[in-house]
Each structure stands twice: as C-alpha cells, then as structure tokens.
Amino acid sequence: MPGTLINMLARHRPSDTAVETGERQTSYQQLLDLALAIREQIARSPVGSGPIVIADDPGAVACATIAAAQALGHAYVPLSVSHPAARIQQILDAAQPALIVQSDRTADRMADILPGRCPVLTISSQLLNVSWTRSPRPTESCASPIGSGTAYVMFTSGTTGRPKGVPVRTESLTAYLDVVTKRFGVRPGDRASHFFDLTFDLSVHDIFVTLLGGGTLVVVPAEQRMLPARFIREKDISHWFSVPSAADSLHRVDALRPGAFPHLRQTLFCGEPLRWPVAEAWQAAAPNSRVVNLYGPTEATIAISDYVLPRNRSRSNDVYGYVPIGQVFEGQRGRILSRPEEGEPPNRGELWLSGSQVVAGYLDARDSRNAFASDPDGTTWYRTGDAVELEDGGPIHFVGRVDHQLKVSGYRVEPAEIENAIHRRFPACRSVVVQCERGKRRGLVAAIVCGQGDAPTPSAVRDACASSLPWYMTPAHVVELVSWPVNSNGKIDRKAVRRQLEEETAPDMAAGQGVKS
Amino acid sequence: MKERSELEIRDAVLRLVSERVDEVPLDDSASLLANTNLDSLGVVELLVAIEEEFSVSIDFVTVDPAELLSIGGLTGHLSALGAKSSGG
Numbered sequence: 262m263p264g265t266l267i268n269m270l271a272r273h274r275p276s277d278t279a280v281e282t283g284e285r286q287t288s289y290q291q292l293l294d295l296a297l298a299i300r301e302q303i304a305r306s307p308v309g310s311g312p313i314v315i316a317d318d319p320g321a322v323a324c325a326t327i328a329a330a331q332a333l334g335h336a337y338v339p340l341s342v343s344h345p346a347a348r349i350q351q352i353l354d355a356a357q358p359a360l361i362v363q364s365d366r367t368a369d370r371m372a373d374i375l376p377g378r379c380p381v382l383t384i385s386s387q388l389l390n391v392s393w394t395r396s397p398r399p400t401e402s403c404a405s406p407i408g409s410g411t412a413y414v415m416f417t418s419g420t421t422g423r424p425k426g427v428p429v430r431t432e433s434l435t436a437y438l439d440v441v442t443k444r445f446g447v448r449p450g451d452r453a454s455h456f457f458d459l460t461f462d463l464s465v466h467d468i469f470v471t472l473l474g475g476g477t478l479v480v481v482p483a484e485q486r487m488l489p490a491r492f493i494r495e496k497d498i499s500h501w502f503s504v505p506s507a508a509d510s511l512h513r514v515d516a517l518r519p520g521a522f523p524h525l526r527q528t529l530f531c532g533e534p535l536r537w538p539v540a541e542a543w544q545a546a547a548p549n550s551r552v553v554n555l556y557g558p559t560e561a562t563i564a565i566s567d568y569v570l571p572r573n574r575s576r577s578n579d580v581y582g583y584v585p586i587g588q589v590f591e592g593q594r595g596r597i598l599s600r601p602e603e604g605e606p607p608n609r610g611e612l613w614l615s616g617s618q619v620v621a622g623y624l625d626a627r628d629s630r631n632a633f634a635s636d637p638d639g640t641t642w643y644r645t646g647d648a649v650e651l652e653d654g655g656p657i658h659f660v661g662r663v664d665h666q667l668k669v670s671g672y673r674v675e676p677a678e679i680e681n682a683i684h685r686r687f688p689a690c691r692s693v694v695v696q697c698e699r700g701k702r703r704g705l706v707a708a709i710v711c712g713q714g715d716a717p718t719p720s721a722v723r724d725a726c727a728s729s730l731p732w733y734m735t736p737a738h739v740v741e742l743v744s745w746p747v748n749s750n751g752k753i754d755r756k757a758v759r760r761q762l763e764e765e766t767a768p769d770m771a772a773g774q775g776v777k778s
Numbered sequence: 779m780k781e782r783s784e785l786e787i788r789d790a791v792l793r794l795v796s797e798r799v800d801e802v803p804l805d806d807s808a809s810l811l812a813n814t815n816l817d818s819l820g821v822v823e824l825l826v827a828i829e830e831e832f833s834v835s836i837d838f839v840t841v842d843p844a845e846l847l848s849i850g851g852l853t854g855h856l857s858a859l860g861a862k863s864s865g866g
Contacts, residue, residue, distance in 0.1 A: 484811065487818040488843040510822045514829075516838035670818065701798075704819045720800045723815055737815050 266328040266472060267296050273475040277449060280321040281496075282480040287321040289475075291388060292328075295321065298391045299329040299384070303360065308380055308397045311359040311405025312336040312414060316371050319455050319480050322364045322384045324468055327413075335359060336411035336428070339459035342370045344731045348424065349374050352416050355426050355624060357405035360397060368394065406624055415462045415559050417673050418666075418734065419628060422681040426624030429462070433562040436617040438469055440590045444567070445500075445529060445553065447474035453500035454493075455480045456507070460731075461671065462559045463531055467502060476500070490516040493525065501550075502529040504671035508539050517542035523549060531555035531564050532671025534583040534659050540570055556586035556659065559673075560632070560643045562618040565593050568656055585656035586649070593618050596642070597651060609650040611663050613642040665755060667696045669705060669733040676755075679726055679734050683707060686725035687717050693745070694736060695759040702765070704737040708758050716741045740765075781860055787832075788853040794827050795849060806850035821847065828852065834859050 270279070275290035287295075303313070313330045315337055317323050323339075330337040338356045340349055360380040363371050368383055375381060380397035384390070407414055407426075412434040419425035447453050453471040455478045457464035471478040485492040486503070490511055493501060501522075508530065511517050517539075525547040530540075535554045544552050557564035568587030589595040599610030613634070621641060622629035634642045648660040667674045676694040683692040690711040697706050707722060717725075719739035726735040746757035782790070788806075796802050799814040810816050816824065825846065829836060834856065836846070845851045 482844075484809070484844040484847060487811070487821060488838050490839045491842055494839065506818070510818065511838065513822055514825060514836070514838045518839060521839050703823060704817050720815075723800070733817075735815075737817050737820055 265331055266469065267293070267300070267332040269473050269475075270296060270328060274449060277475065278477045279472060280324055280455075280478045280480070281452075282320045283482065287388065292321055292325055292472075295325040295384070295388050295391070296328040296332070299326055299362070299382070300332050302382060302391050302393070303329065303333055303335075306380070306393075306397045307399035309359040309405065310335070310409060311357050312338045312407045312411070314338045314340055314353065314356065314358040314361040314379075315459060316340045316342055316361055316363040316367050317384075317459075318342075318366070319457070319459055319464060319467075320364075320386075321388060322362070322386065323459055324472060324478070325388075326362045326384075327468060328472075331412070334409045336407050336409075336413055338407070338414045338416075339464075341458055341460045341731065342367045344460075345728050346374045347729045348731060351423050352426075353379070355416070355424075356407060356414060359405065363394070413462075413465060414624060415460065417559055418675040418678050420675045420677040421628065422678055425628045427462075427559045427620055428624050429559075429562050429620055433618045433620065434465070434469070436592065437466075437562045437564070438473070440592075441466065441470060441564075442473060445470065445527060447471045447476035447500055449475035451476035451499045451526075452479050452497055453477065454489075454498050454502055456486060456489075456501075456503040461532075462563050463502065463504075463671070466529075466563050471500075488514065488516065490521060493522050497524055498522075499524055500527045500529075501525055501547075502531070504532040505530045505535040505539060506533060506670050508543050509536070511546075512539045512542050517546040519545045520548060522547040525550040528552045529555055531557070533668045536582060537584055540584045544570055554584045554586060556657075557618075558614075558643070558645050558647075560620050560645075561593070561614045561616075562620075565590055565614060565616075565618055566595070566657065581650070581658045581660070583659050585652070585658045587656045589614070589657075590618070592616060595657070597649060598644075608653070609660070610648065612645045612647050612649040612657070614645060615640055615642045619643045667694075667705070669696070672731070672733045674705070674734050679705070679707065679730060679736065682726050682729050683709065683722055687711070687722070689713050690716065691745075692722075693753055693755060693758050695755055695762065697738075697759060697763045700763040700765060702738040702740070702762060705735070706738045706740060706759075706762050707736040708740050708742050708762060710742050710745055782832075784853060784857045787856050788849065790831060791828065791849055791852050791856070794824060794831060798824055803849070806853070807848050809847045810849070811847050828856070832856055832859075 270293040273289045278286045279289045279292040280287040313335045315326050362382045365385050381394040383394045411428045412431045414426050414428045416424035453476050455467045479496050528550045552570040554568045555564035556566045566587045566589045568585045593616035596613050597610045599605040599607050646664050648663050650658045665676050679694045680692045690709045692707050692709040694707045722739040745753045748754040803813045
C-alpha cells in the first residue's frame with residue numbers, strides 16, 4: 262500500500278476536494294484536520310484496544326474516522342443506523358467496541374440503542390467539533406475478540422439467525438490495495454463515486470482507493486442509487502463503481518443510451534453477476550470507459566478476481582449468461598472442487614480461495630466450521646459456495662450457487678435467517694424465502710404455510726422481519742400457500758416454490774392454484 | 779387520443795401503485811421506496827408499467843429519479859409530459 266490513509270491525506274493538494282456530499286465539499290486539508298482531531302481525542306483517552314464502531318452514513322466523518330482508526334491500529338466496524346435496533350445490538354455485542362463514533366446526524370437514533378457503558382465520540386456534521394458524548398473511563402474497557410492487526414469487520418447474513426462477523430486483517434487490505442491501486446487507481450482531478458453503504462465492504466474500496474490517490478469521493482445519495490444516470494452526468498463522475506443492479510435498472514428503462522456518459526473513464530462492477538447485454542449497453546453508453554467485472558466474497562477482502570470487458574465480444578461468451586469473473590489476482594489462489602459423482606467435469610464446481618486476502622475464519626469460530634477447510638500442509642481455504650466453470654484457456658465463469666444464498670442489491674442474504682425471523686414471530690407457520698425474477702412479484706418473496714389458525718397478514722410478516730433484519734432482508738411480498746411442493750426426497754422444493762410464484766400472474770391470487778389469496 | 783386531466787392521471791398512478799403494494803401511503807408526497815414494501819427493483823418495474831400505461835417515455839438520463847418516487851411526483855411529471863390515455 263502506498264502509505265496509511267492519514268499520511269496520504271497530508272500529501273495531496275490541501276485545497277482539492279476530498280469528499281463531496283450533496284452541495285457540501287470537504288477539502289483534503291479539512292479532512293486531514295478532522296482525522297487528526299479524532300486521532301488525538303482517542304489517543305489521549307483511556308479506551309480499550311477493541312474496534313471503533315462507526316455509526317454514520319458515508320461521508321467525511323466516516324472517512325476521517327477510518328483514517329484515525331487505521332493510524333491508531335484499531336479495527337473499525339461500520340453500523341447502519343437504518344438497521345433495526347436489535348440487529349445493531351447483536352453487532353455491538355459481538356464486536357465489544359472500544360468506542361463508538363457518531364455524527365450529530367445519527368446521534369438521536371443511536372441514543373435509543375447504545376449500550377450504557379460504551380464511550381461515544383460525536384462529530385458535528387459541520388466537522389468543526391469533536392467531543393465526547395460519553396467519556397471513556399479507565400476501569401471500564403472490556404476485552405474485545407477483535408484485536409490489533411484487524412483492519413475492519415463486516416457483518417453479513419448468517420444461516421444461524423444472527424449476523425456473521427468477517428474480520429479482515431490489515432495485511433489482507435494491504436494486499437488488495439497493492440493490486441487495485443495499480444490497476445484501477447484514481448488520481449487528483451478524478452471524481453469517483455461513493456455508492457456503497459459503509460456496511461458493504463465495497464465501500465472500503467471507494468474510500469481507500471480514492472483518498473490514497475488524491476481524487477474526489479462523490480457520495481451517491483440513497484435515492485439516486487436506483488437510477489443513477491442523471492447523477493453520473495450532473496456530478497461529472499469519471500470513475501464509477503456499483504453493483505450491477507444499478508446498471509440493470511438503467512438498462513430496463515432505456516437510459517443506457519449510446520454516449521450518455523462520455524466523461525466516464527472507468528467503471529467497476531462487483532457484488533452480483535453481471536449480465537452480458539447490460540455490460541455491453543453500459544460500454545456503449547460510456548464509450549471512453551474501461552468496464553471491469555470484479556468478483557470476490559467479503560471473506561476474500563473486497564474482490565479477488567477481475568475481468569476487463571473486451572471491445573469485441575468473443576463467441577464463447579454466449580455459452581454463459583454472465584460476464585466472466587476473470588482470473589484470480591496474482592499471489593492469491595483459487596481452485597475448483599468438482600463433484601464427479603454428480604457428473605461435474607473437472608473444470609466445474611465450487612470455487613475455493615486461499616492467500617493473503619482470505620480471512621482466517623469468522624469472528625465466532627462456530628460459524629467457520631463448514632466454510633473453511635485446511636490442507637494437510639496447513640493452507641486455509643475459504644469455500645465460497647459459488648459454482649464456477651473454468652473456460653478452457655480462458656477466464657473463470659460464475660455459474661450459480663451451491664447453496665440457497667441470495668443477493669439483494671449485492672447484499673448477501675441467507676433465506677434461513679429470514680425464515681427464522683418469521684418462525685420466531687409466527688411459530689405455527691413455516692416459510693420459504695425465494696427470489697423471483699419474473700412475474701408480478703419480483704424480488705424477495707416469502708411463501709408461507711400455516712399449520713393452524715389464520716395466517717398472518719403480509720404486512721405483519723414483513724413487520725416481523727423489519728423489526729430484526731436489515732431492509733434488504735425484508736421480503737417485498739408475502740404469499741400464503743396451501744401446501745409445499747416437495748422433491749423426490751420429500752423435502753421442500755425451493756425451485757418449484759419460486760417457479761410457482763413466478764408463474765402466478767394475477768396480483769391477488771385466487772385459491773385453487775395451490776395458492777391462497 | 780385525448781389528454782388526461784391531472785385527476786385522471788393521479789387515479790391511474792394510484793391504481794398501478796396499489797396493484798403492487800400492501801398499503802398505499804396516504805400522503806401523496808411520501809416516498810414509495812421508504813414507505814411501502816417496494817424495493818428499488820419494484821419501483822423500476824412500477825416506472826416501466828407507468829410508461830406503458832401512459833404511452834410515454836420518461837428520460838431517465840435527464841430526469842431526477844428522486845422526483846418520481848412519490849404518487850404526487852409521478853402525477854406531476856406525467857401531467858407535464860401531457861400523458862395520454864393508452865389505447866386512445
């Protein structure tokens with residue numbers, strides 16, 4: 262890595278804009294001053310060695326706090342204040358932070374949630390004032406499972422009904438940044454999007470790559486993320502990074518017109534499979550941009566493989582629906598575990614990853630059991646759960662999942678976590694959550710079958726989810742079924758559930774088709 | 779094909795919204811993204827259905843999507859476009 266963030270902030274032109282949020286611009290000098298002020302407050306206070314929780318939306322406060330945390334050797338843990346209190350509490354319990362940094366924008370919301378004893382540092386959104394809302398006391402710091410050497414911890418959906426903490430080591434982040442600052446770097450004068458929420462690890466790329474390079478980080482407001490064409494043009498974005506969903510939506514409403522984004526020079530996509538027609542329409546809309554498909558689970562530090570869209574599409578691409586995920590970064594390792602007994606050829610199977618970018622395990626070792634494997638020589642492999650195929654003499658292609666995991670706007674969603682939340686509130690009901698891509702109901706759909714009594718209303722089911730899970734895990738639709746379709750082993754056939762829901766055309770379903778209204 | 783009045787446009791928008799949400803927000807200025815079960819995918823599908831219903835093409839390269847996230851915003855935008863009845 263070129264240096265720590267705080268050192269690099271000092272090297273850029275002080276008057277250049279580092280972070281732009283709406284009309285508000287924060288210069289490199291202002292961001293550096295804020296980072297130094299936060300560092301000083303923390304350094305001269307008796308806080309423990311645990312992580313620094315950041316409870317704010319993307320912006321200058323978060324960037325400065327991350328720079329200060331890195332300079333002090335603390336890991337950081339992002340929180341989204343829009344998530345339910347119960348979820349935030351689970352994360353705080355697991356992380357045992359040394360302190361929480363909030364802004365005056367999020368202070369009211371956090372006041373209802375915060376544990377009584379954790380120190381809280383509040384930063385005014387005018388960036389002028391850093392003060393303790395609850396001061397640290399020497400005797401109160403408690404041991405955290407997150408030690409030094411960890412850069413950040415992201416919490417993702419887990420099958421057990423509680424979020425899984427992924428602790429990413431400093432050396433992993435350094436290895437990632439070494440590759441991407443060379444390949445996809447940003448320079449002074451460039452304007453790079455800050456699309457991702459802080460709880461999504463792709464935000465780490467936005468912040469580090471842009472600020473290490475001296476560019477301007479332009480925060481994309483939530484209401485612009487859905488259809489960002491006007492935003493890209495109006496804000497003169499030169500470097501765009503988002504989930505493919507944003508491009509998908511623009512393609513759907515015919516906004517990817519040839520030449521629409523003449524100023525874009527680099528586009529990165531990551532977090533979901535990228536479909537060919539969408540990638541090609543984006544390339545035509547941004548003729549001066551390189552378009553790159555990145556791939557990588559949170560457990561392998563942001564992204565671990567890349568594929569640059571060729572100017573001329575090769576015919577072999579038609580075999581697969583998605584743009585390839587490319588080659589694993591130099592120095593990292595991937596292997597494909599095929600199951601010949603299920604008729605898989607040796608070049609097709611689950612992708613396993615190893616190397617300095619791959620985490621050693623989850624924060625809670627119980628979560629690691631089935632996800633990590635060790636070779637006799639001690640090499641740790643992360644089992645991604647992604648089914649891939651290595652094209653003969655070519656790149657790796659994403660084919661699908663080996664389990665039931667879903668992606669919503671790039672966020673990982675374990676259906677079991679949603680199903681557990683529904684079952685806890687409505688013990689008489691069993692549910693199956695699927696993702697519909699066709700028909701009237703698109704997105705996450707919870708199908709429920711209730712043993713006795715009246716079924717809960719759709720909004721009651723959604724409320725049960727919304728009170729304990731992040732927004733992206735709340736089903737858009739709830740449908741009561743008469744009975745479950747089962748496979749030859751007598752298990753619920755999830756694919757059949759999805760097909761059934763996708764084939765239903767009426768907005769309110771009539772009984773008699775296996776679906777109750 | 780005759781031009782629809784703003785009231786007729788609102789009614790048609792309301793119908794398309796109510797086909798897709800559990801509960802229609804009472805406030806015309808409420809964001810459909812924040813106040814209904816529609817997610818971004820659902821809103822995009824709604825916008826596509828609205829374009830079809832009104833036989834209009836919304837230019838998302840120049841229009842601010844934030845202005846189209848409410849029943850009031852949609853009605854206003856479609857009125858300005860001079861939305862016609864579909865099918866005449």
